[in-house]
Amino acid sequence: MTRSIAKFLPFIALLVLIPFLLPGGRLGSYYLTLLILSLSYAVAALGLTVLLGYSGQISLAQAAFFGIGAYTFSILAVNHHIGYWSAALAAVAVTTGFGLFLGAISLRLASHYLALVTIGFQIITELVLNNWNAVTDGADGISNIPRPSLFGYAINSDHGFYFISVAVLVLASYVVFRLRHSRLGGALFALREDEIAASANGISLFRTKVLAFAVSAALAAMGGILYASGSLYISPNVFNFYQSVSFFAMALVGGQASIVGTTLGAGLITFLPEVLRFLHAYYIAVYGVLVVVVVLFMPEGLYGLLLRGVGAVATLVAGRRRSDEEEVAHLEAGAVPERPVASDRPLLEIRDLAKHFGGIKAVNGVSLTVNRGDVAVLIGPNGSGKTTVLNVLSGIYTATAGSIVYDGKEITNLGPARINRLGISRTFQNIRLFPELTALENVAVGYYRRGTVGLAGALLSRPRGYREEREAMEKARETLHFLGFARLGVKAKNLPYGQQRIVEIARAIVSGPELLLLDEPAAGMNHEETEVLSQILYRIHARGMTMLLIEHDMSFVSSVATRAYVMDFGQKISEGSVKQVLSDPAVMKAYLGDDVEYA
Numbered sequence: 001m002t003r004s005i006a007k008f009l010p011f012i013a014l015l016v017l018i019p020f021l022l023p024g025g026r027l028g029s030y031y032l033t034l035l036i037l038s039l040s041y042a043v044a045a046l047g048l049t050v051l052l053g054y055s056g057q058i059s060l061a062q063a064a065f066f067g068i069g070a071y072t073f074s075i076l077a078v079n080h081h082i083g084y085w086s087a088a089l090a091a092v093a094v095t096t097g098f099g100l101f102l103g104a105i106s107l108r109l110a111s112h113y114l115a116l117v118t119i120g121f122q123i124i125t126e127l128v129l130n131n132w133n134a135v136t137d138g139a140d141g142i143s144n145i146p147r148p149s150l151f152g153y154a155i156n157s158d159h160g161f162y163f164i165s166v167a168v169l170v171l172a173s174y175v176v177f178r179l180r181h182s183r184l185g186g187a188l189f190a191l192r193e194d195e196i197a198a199s200a201n202g203i204s205l206f207r208t209k210v211l212a213f214a215v216s217a218a219l220a221a222m223g224g225i226l227y228a229s230g231s232l233y234i235s236p237n238v239f240n241f242y243q244s245v246s247f248f249a250m251a252l253v254g255g256q257a258s259i260v261g262t263t264l265g266a267g268l269i270t271f272l273p274e275v276l277r278f279l280h281a282y283y284i285a286v287y288g289v290l291v292v293v294v295v296l297f298m299p300e301g302l303y304g305l306l307l308r309g310v311g312a313v314a315t316l317v318a319g320r321r322r323s324d325e326e327e328v329a330h331l332e333a334g335a336v337p338e339r340p341v342a343s344d345r346p347l348l349e350i351r352d353l354a355k356h357f358g359g360i361k362a363v364n365g366v367s368l369t370v371n372r373g374d375v376a377v378l379i380g381p382n383g384s385g386k387t388t389v390l391n392v393l394s395g396i397y398t399a400t401a402g403s404i405v406y407d408g409k410e411i412t413n414l415g416p417a418r419i420n421r422l423g424i425s426r427t428f429q430n431i432r433l434f435p436e437l438t439a440l441e442n443v444a445v446g447y448y449r450r451g452t453v454g455l456a457g458a459l460l461s462r463p464r465g466y467r468e469e470r471e472a473m474e475k476a477r478e479t480l481h482f483l484g485f486a487r488l489g490v491k492a493k494n495l496p497y498g499q500q501r502i503v504e505i506a507r508a509i510v511s512g513p514e515l516l517l518l519d520e521p522a523a524g525m526n527h528e529e530t531e532v533l534s535q536i537l538y539r540i541h542a543r544g545m546t547m548l549l550i551e552h553d554m555s556f557v558s559s560v561a562t563r564a565y566v567m568d569f570g571q572k573i574s575e576g577s578v579k580q581v582l583s584d585p586a587v588m589k590a591y592l593g594d595d596v597e598y599a
């Protein structure tokens, strides 16, 4: 057991001891009922930890999945007399199916549009539960819902069922924890932070989003089954829109990306109305204000605030931390590494490529070949179509016409994730790091394409999951070190511009791609930083990577490039060595216009 899992132990111990802690040895049955209720809510809210906290997808349909789980289980167990655990498994499977469906149809939707679709799903589910009398018994609901038996013992008492609920919460937390600490966890966070950058690092948006919805629905179903068994009776009004909002509030108030935080949030949102009951009619206003205050002023939730407080005290006790600045390493000066000589074997062949945006012919019939070992540069005036070539090449845009062949394979319009997995990595003109992830975590995401562990592997094979995660972290550390960067634990959004560029390059090379695409890597850098960047590109080139870069800084281009292509108005107007193209009259005309003769 790792230390990370061990840190949950006091919390689990507390949950086990709660019924014995209060005066009188045992809680009154009313509070025990509330505790069981809050555990069922916590399990369902953990689904939102994955969906909202990790992958950043907004869902207001968690009560619908909670209801589908509770109803499927109750219908099977009560009306069809299916055994408890078989009915429970079937309910989780059916609800997961609905999660897969909702995830698949919401693929192209973001933020408020996605929220609207989930609200629609929630309302349809409520309508079905209320009106499909033959199956759901409509507004009457279903009663006499059974409780489980374990090893032949029926767990009928509230106390017994409380411990079953704790066990299910621990199991649900374990699922979320394992998912978080596998390559899929990194993929979910990347998706939350920047979908384009995630897909350019080999992460399939479709599979990852659908996975998040499915896991979230499965956890909602587990919570729903606990709810049904705990209450012994269900009716549609429990699984309404307000309950979905409550689940949302539980995740936000506790700490949406934290297992313990969400569990605390569920407890708080369940017990708060009881604690505030003395306020009579005013309680709902006070309750609402408290929730809004936490959401507005504590972005990491109450648990995040608690952790920060503990961290601050620990820092005070241990003395001041070394400042981040002290951790900055520099690229060690050394001889310029021996760079490979470009071969005449093509790695990338672009033929008659066109990309039109309505009437704008951004790229219009461009052909170019990059040989293995080349550092090819694409230059041209602003708006000449360079970035568009890179975007089509890396699958971000689909081509209007033409073909792209990489390593002998046609890759035109394959999509960014598949193209990355074939060994093509890129950086972006307007740096696209994952801002809330640290430099190290950002780079580890770049190693995604080298991993193999899927959901089953992450949940069932702890050694494989850990090994892969550790390997990604080690490679990320090694790559950052190779580039002379040591602020590993600093969030990307807190790094200065030049360092963000280095981290983005590290993320692009960590998986050892064959072809590296760099879009204006020196943009916004001062002279010193540009010098360091050329050293970095020499080192990367010396490792055998072929590069295609876009750049405006001609002295930088002259120092690193082995071959140059020039574009103007969407077409290639010149190619050759940097020296050759810079003295080509067509190129001078493109840059200087009619002043060329004067120049």
Ligand SMILES: Nc1ncnc2c1ncn2[C@@H]1O[C@H](COP(=O)(O)OP(=O)(O)OP(=O)(O)O)[C@@H](O)[C@H]1O
Binding pocket: 357, 360, 361, 362, 380, 381, 382, 383, 384, 385, 386, 387, 388, 389, 429
């Ligand atoms: N998504 C888009 N929708 C519409 N037009 C676009 C889109 N992307 C690029 N364009 C247009 O295509 C043309 C080429 O743009 P592109 O960004 O490829 O040029 P560039 O050579 O990279 O320029 P710069 O050096 O300024 O980055 C421009 O006219 C631009 O406005």
